Amino acid sequence: MAFERVPAVRTFPSYRGQRNCPGLRYAATVDRHVGFESWLEHDAVMALNYEADVVGCASQPFWLF
Template identity: 85%
Template sequence: MAVRSVEGGAKQRLPGFEVVYVEEAAGEVRVPLAEAGAVAFERVAAVRTFPTYRGQRNYPGLYYAATVDRHVGFESWLERDT
């Protein structure tokens, strides 16, 4: 039995797949999927708010994430705890 190494990671080129996001200075940015791994999406601004109202069945809020040193929004406890 022969042992061979394989290349890992997400460096595969998938033609036709793009990631689109909005930067404050540049506006809408489109990059190929293979290049999106270099984008710090946890640092971009939120694109919408989490509404609250009496009688709603989910629990939106903010929690402090030490890994990014800021508060992060969540729409439910399930989302917060994952």
């Protein structure tokens, strides 16, 4: 299975007074929404979506131990 098709390993919490900005951004590259937790991640997802060489992107696809 392609890594961009697996669900995220954890959720993106949101609450009042939060300092970061979690959300979802539609990525035509993978034809689905990709999660982000900051404006930096949002901008990275947006930039990857316009790169011709990119074939997939995902948010939090696996744990690193």
